[in-house]
Amino acid sequence: xxxxxxxxxxxxxxxxxxxxxxxxxxxxxxxxxxxxxxxxxxxxxxxxxxxxxxxxxxxxxxxxxxxxxxxxxxxxxxxxxxxxxxxxxxxxxxxxxxxxxxxxxxxxxxxxxxxxxxxxxxxxxxxxxxxxxxxxxxxxxxxxxxxxxxxxxxxxxxxxxxxxxxxxxxxxxxxxxxxxxxxxxxxxxxxxxxxxxxxx
Amino acid sequence: xxxxxxxxxxxxxxxxxxxxxxxxxxxxxxxxxxxxxxxxxxxxxxxxxxxxxxxxxxxxxxxxxxxxxxxxxxxxxxxxxxxxxxxxxxxxxxxxxxxxxxxxxxxxxxxxxxxxxxxxxxxxxxxxxxxxxxxxxxxxxxxxxxxxxxxxxxxxxxxxxxxxxxxxxxxxxxxxxxxxxxxxxxxxxxxxxxxxxxxx
DNA sequence: GTCTATAGCTAGATAGAC
DNA sequence: GTCTATCTAGCTATAGAC
Numbered sequence: 001x002x003x004x005x006x007x008x009x010x011x012x013x014x015x016x017x018x019x020x021x022x023x024x025x026x027x028x029x030x031x032x033x034x035x036x037x038x039x040x041x042x043x044x045x046x047x048x049x050x051x052x053x054x055x056x057x058x059x060x061x062x063x064x065x066x067x068x069x070x071x072x073x074x075x076x077x078x079x080x081x082x083x084x085x086x087x088x089x090x091x092x093x094x095x096x097x098x099x100x101x102x103x104x105x106x107x108x109x110x111x112x113x114x115x116x117x118x119x120x121x122x123x124x125x126x127x128x129x130x131x132x133x134x135x136x137x138x139x140x141x142x143x144x145x146x147x148x149x150x151x152x153x154x155x156x157x158x159x160x161x162x163x164x165x166x167x168x169x170x171x172x173x174x175x176x177x178x179x180x181x182x183x184x185x186x187x188x189x190x191x192x193x194x195x196x197x198x199x200x
Numbered sequence: 201x202x203x204x205x206x207x208x209x210x211x212x213x214x215x216x217x218x219x220x221x222x223x224x225x226x227x228x229x230x231x232x233x234x235x236x237x238x239x240x241x242x243x244x245x246x247x248x249x250x251x252x253x254x255x256x257x258x259x260x261x262x263x264x265x266x267x268x269x270x271x272x273x274x275x276x277x278x279x280x281x282x283x284x285x286x287x288x289x290x291x292x293x294x295x296x297x298x299x300x301x302x303x304x305x306x307x308x309x310x311x312x313x314x315x316x317x318x319x320x321x322x323x324x325x326x327x328x329x330x331x332x333x334x335x336x337x338x339x340x341x342x343x344x345x346x347x348x349x350x351x352x353x354x355x356x357x358x359x360x361x362x363x364x365x366x367x368x369x370x371x372x373x374x375x376x377x378x379x380x381x382x383x384x385x386x387x388x389x390x391x392x393x394x395x396x397x398x399x400x
Numbered sequence: 401g402t403c404t405a406t407a408g409c410t411a412g413a414t415a416g417a418c
Numbered sequence: 419g420t421c422t423a424t425c426t427a428g429c430t431a432t433a434g435a436c
Binding site for chain 4: 030
């Protein structure tokens with residue numbers, strides 16, 4: 001949409017980095033200003049207040065996650081349904097700056113919502129959309145599975161992803177191990193759906 | 201050990217309530233003092249500083265979780281292995297003050313550790329112990345399953361529990377639904393272990 | 401749009417009396 | 419052990435010049 005290298009974008013990228021380093025609740029406007037190479041006053045000029053910074057940054061991060069989850073190398077061979085599912089769920093377990101920033105921010109959003117009712121509605125909506133996407137992908141692999149079974153499997157997989165991701169980021173679980181557990185969970189759920197198509 | 205109704209315990213109970221309300225990072229010493237009905241100076245007298253408050257409270261909460269997870273009504277009929285497993289994993293999904301406080305505090309500890317390396321070691325150790333307990337219970341249900349498969353199933357179940365718990369507490373998932381998903385996940389993992397005892 | 405400077409407030413921590 | 423009073427630091431937010 002807008003020019004991706006304008007100053008506002010620079011600040012949002014800086015905000016994503018600071019949040020990944022300090023958390024949503026550890027973000028200090030002064031540190032953000034230093035990270036972006038601008039004054040605190042300019043931050044307030046663009047984002048009104050602390051809450052405005054957070055809202056804009058979380059939108060920015062959401063858009064970014066959408067792009068790295070959805071878009072793929074156009075030269076790569078097209079993925080089958082199962083490959084698409086695995087890509088969607090395993091892409092979150094990569095130790096790159098962008099993915100780390102996004103996962104951290106998402107985890108923070110989730111954790112902050114426990115104490116901040118203002119965040120809950122947006123979060124619940126985003127969660128619902130995500131769960132439905134995963135349910136749809138599961139349905140492509142097992143077209144005969146019931147809608148209820150698909151929805152539940154999707155919810156378990158996305159909730160597991162959040163749990164594993166937080167364990168990874170908090171140093172309780174090596175990244176490769178988290179990936180392996182997620183991958184195996186996909187197998188477990190898929191074989192369940194395949195073996196019991198009439199259930200539920 | 202010590203007198204359970206002494207003033208220090210009163211402060212710890214108050215701290216658990218305040219953390220459940222505001223989060224670890226939202227805890228203000230003044231609010232805690234008010235909640236406990238004492239002065240801020242007394243808090244500092246007993247716990248040295250903010251970090252000391254957090255450490256003591258998290259120990260306190262850990263002990264409390266241990267007791268409600270482990271102990272049972274002595275008159276109730278003894279549980280079989282599967283019942284014990286379900287009890288361990290489903291007890292976290294109860295809307296009572298104590299469980300809510302414990303789950304909230306545990307989630308906060310987990311989320312805080314992403315940004316606070318001091319917390320990581322304790323947390324990783326506690327996670328390991330918990331995973332092993334669950335693996336042991338799974339092994340009681342399926343004595344022929346391999347140790348690796350048991351360990352992985354346990355890690356998936358406890359990580360899922362954390363993910364579902366945070367969704368519950370952040371208002372993205374009704375409690376009954378979280379329970380149902382957890383319960384079904386136990387079934388899924390158990391049938392997997394039962395159907396593939398020689399795997400891994 | 402962007403900066404420097406600073407007002408104003410909140411919250412952690414301590415001094416000293418009882 | 420416990421309180422009242424207060425010191426101090428750090429942070430959000432704004433005023434005003436350029």
